[in-house]
Amino acid sequence: MIELKELSKVFDTGKGSLKAVDDVSLSISSGEIFGIIGYSGAGKSTLIRLLNGLEKPTSGSVTISGQNISASKGQDLRKARQKVSMIFQHFNLLWSRTVKENIEFPLEIAGVPKSKRNARVLELVELVGLAGRENAYPSQLSGGQKQRVGIARALANDPEVLLCDEATSALDPQTTDSILELLVDINKRLGLTIVLITHEMHVIRKICHRVAVMEGGRVVELGDVLTVFQAPQQEITKRFVAQVTDTEDSNETIKHLRELYPTGELVKLIFVGDQTEQPILTKLIRKYPVDINIVHGNISHTQRGAYGTLIIQIKGTQPEIAQALAFLNEESIQTEVMA
Known part of the structure; x- marks a missing residue:
């Protein structure tokens, strides 16, 4: 489903070059919930931007469903991005639009007729548990409800992959759990592949099948979540596991x-x-x-x-x-x- 091969990204700064992602190779299966965990500066945010083509790799490749995202340009890249959606830590909603209008925004851009947009929005509102709040504005919603709007909007174009960039970091623990349960439900119902980045091991433990631990731009440990909990190999992994044990x-x-x-x-x-x-x-x-x-x-x-x-x-x-x-x-x- 997703294949990263010898992926690296180097940024030129005023003080020299910075290798944010360093020779990362891994595979993510279709329908898997895959977690990427690391502290600030580990390279995980850059890695997720490489997955949807917002950043171009310095070397290596990103392949999703057989398409080389890292080599795609123009219309091919735009089509590929429609199959890879993203939700964010701070929701990124349009504050002048209602819940319904926020969700249908990507469908408008894609040129979907209004009648089909309305049907799709009602379906997604029900899916994420926001029935009855279609006409509310973001300012009238709680943090958890805003993230549910973000999830519904990300699902509008029926993507194959959902990227989650610290999607629960701005939420309280109880709301975090409800959003994680929603992601698990969506994964099971739709067979959606989910890739999430976080610095919280609770998030990994709660929903992920496998996890990659990043440090200094490299993947230093990779494996099934239960195996990693049972026998963490690297010191950084042991620190993360200690967060919940x-x-x-x-x-x-x-x-x-x-x-x-x-x-x-x-x-x-x-x-x-x-x-x-x-x-x-x-x-x-x-x-x-x-x-x-x-x-x-x-x-x-x-x-x-x-x-x-x-x-x-x-x-x-x-x-x-x-x-x-x-x-x-x-x-x-x-x-x-x-x-």
Whole structure:
């Protein structure tokens, strides 16, 4: 569906050249929700602009549905862009137009007859949950409603790809979740391929099938979201995963417990998928003469299944603790003794 090959983008600045995207190669399947995460300056915004032809690569190529976007010009590029829509962090609505008029704007530009425009707008208003608000102006809408208008407008020309540029960054957590749920619903109903960029791992966890982690213009880690949560390889990825799996309170608790209980081991357990529903600790306590103290626990749900972390203190003799850890490993529970 989307193929990036050795993609690079260099900007000339007054102080020299800046490589914003550095030799990126990856494939995105049709119907996939693909996340690109990175901190400011990682190159993710430039990458998404390369996807819709707003930027031309210095080298490499962008191919969408068999068409080389990076080499297209004029009418061919305009046609290609109709199949690649985009929603933005700050909505970019026309404030002098109603909800209905904002949604039908791209259809006007495309020369769609008024009768067909009206039918399409009503369909999209229903799809994004704005029935009854067709005649409202942006100033009369909440942030979440404005983003729903932006999504409906982006879907007007029946695109194959929807690009989301920090689409929930300006929203509160509850509204963010409702917009993410809408994107998942649209993905399932329409089979739409969605590519989103963000600096929030919560967004990736909530809706993405796969994720690319960017740093310094390069993709430093790429994989299924559940796999990345289970075993992040790069330090930057570990920091992102910690956004939704660790808390300062747990770190303080661990420090406090180390002071109170100098014996035993503090162990972090990682559960994936069906493991999160199994009584592993009950089995452990029944089988071995160890004491278990639960310090901190958290379960996150991804599109591919659940991911849970549990920090426990195991008290007993060293042989007993070793047997307990061996049992957990036999049960395919990933363990990490916390130093």
